[in-house]
Amino acid sequence: MAKAQFAAETSGRGEWVRQPNRFTDRITADGSSGWPVEPGRYRLVVSLACPWAHRSVIVRRLLGLEDVLSLGVVDPIRDERGWRFTLDPQGRDPVTGIEFLSEAYLAADPEFQGRYTVPAVLDVAERRVVTNDYPQLTLDLSTEWARYHRAGAPELYPERLRDEIDEVNAAVYADVNNGVYRCGFATSQRAYEQAYERLFARLDQLSERLAGQRYLVGDTITEADVRLFTTLVRFDAVYHGHFKCNRQKLSELPVLWAYARDLFQTPGFGDTVDFDHIKRHYYATHHQLNPTGIVPLGPDPSAWHTPHGREALGGRPFGDGTPPA
Numbered sequence: 001m002a003k004a005q006f007a008a009e010t011s012g013r014g015e016w017v018r019q020p021n022r023f024t025d026r027i028t029a030d031g032s033s034g035w036p037v038e039p040g041r042y043r044l045v046v047s048l049a050c051p052w053a054h055r056s057v058i059v060r061r062l063l064g065l066e067d068v069l070s071l072g073v074v075d076p077i078r079d080e081r082g083w084r085f086t087l088d089p090q091g092r093d094p095v096t097g098i099e100f101l102s103e104a105y106l107a108a109d110p111e112f113q114g115r116y117t118v119p120a121v122l123d124v125a126e127r128r129v130v131t132n133d134y135p136q137l138t139l140d141l142s143t144e145w146a147r148y149h150r151a152g153a154p155e156l157y158p159e160r161l162r163d164e165i166d167e168v169n170a171a172v173y174a175d176v177n178n179g180v181y182r183c184g185f186a187t188s189q190r191a192y193e194q195a196y197e198r199l200f201a202r203l204d205q206l207s208e209r210l211a212g213q214r215y216l217v218g219d220t221i222t223e224a225d226v227r228l229f230t231t232l233v234r235f236d237a238v239y240h241g242h243f244k245c246n247r248q249k250l251s252e253l254p255v256l257w258a259y260a261r262d263l264f265q266t267p268g269f270g271d272t273v274d275f276d277h278i279k280r281h282y283y284a285t286h287h288q289l290n291p292t293g294i295v296p297l298g299p300d301p302s303a304w305h306t307p308h309g310r311e312a313l314g315g316r317p318f319g320d321g322t323p324p325a
């Protein structure tokens with residue numbers, strides 16, 4: 001991230017303030033937005049390092065949308081031009097032909113001056129961004145794309161639980177998903193301490209909630225679990241050290257650690273995690289936090305596969321549906 005941009009997202013009190021999502025068009029079943037759901041028309045571009053993008057990778061897989069919405073993965077290391085397709089042959093995304101994600105942002109708005117962020121959904125033919133609105137994106141995959149879900153896809157955003165899911169998501173976003181960034185990117189002691197207190201107070205509250213129930217809302221996995229998982233799975237690998245979220249490690253918070261392992265071992269979750277991309281991205285691109293760019297070797301990821309015992313709480317991960325293949 002460029003220094004100037006970093007400064008632009010820091011308040012006078014040293015608090016990190018995230019930029020709004022600029023492209024908020026929606027892809028809809030009835031096409032009323034001008035962007036109809038259509039197999040093969042769009043491409044989801046993600047970094048496997050990014051927790052916001054990771055949500056969409058999990059939801060796409062849980063719902064079985066792989067053949068309908070293709071996936072482009074950028075190099076975890078950005079240069080000053082932003083996310084690159086350097087993992088692909090000739091350094092180009094094989095479907096859209098672009099080298100940098102910025103090309104798709106500037107095709108949508110030549111005046112755009114914000115950060116070129118993942119996840120982004122591109123219109124393949126026009127090679128332009130349709131949306132980078134990551135919170136709406138996963139909800140739309142659950143609802144607007146329903147016609148193309150696999151048989152047995154779980155209901156991640158069931159109508160009867162939406163209010164409760166939205167409420168949990170709002171708190172988890174403010175204090176946990178974005179809270180770790182507010183710790184890591186704070187530029188004053190006070191802003192860091194406030195973010196840290198809020199983060200761990202919320203984690204304590206979530207521990208209490210999850211002590212007696214297997215999932216956050218209802219008795220099956222939902223969008224709420226997806227959103228909490230993507231932060232928890234990065235916690236010990238990057239947030240604990242790099243972002244100074246270090247009251248405890250996740251692995252020292254028994255309820256949340258078991259909950260996170262339970263999800264990790266659920267098809268669609270752990271099989272979408274790439275610790276190499278995660279660690280290299282955070283430690284090697286935030287130069288203001290880690291000027292040497294050295295990437296730590298630990299922690300040992302094998303602990304994610306140990307028994308969690310959460311089956312004893314009941315719950316039916318996929319409800320009446322089935323796990324993805």
Ligand SMILES: N[C@@H](CCC(=O)N[C@@H](CS)C(=O)NCC(=O)O)C(=O)O
Pocket residue numbers: 001018019020021047049050051052082115116117118119132134
């Ligand atoms: N779109 C949101 C969230 C997505 C986001 O922050 N993605 C990060 C990766 S985790 C990104 O793409 N950053 C690019 C950059 O900072 O230049 C935002 O602008 O803050």
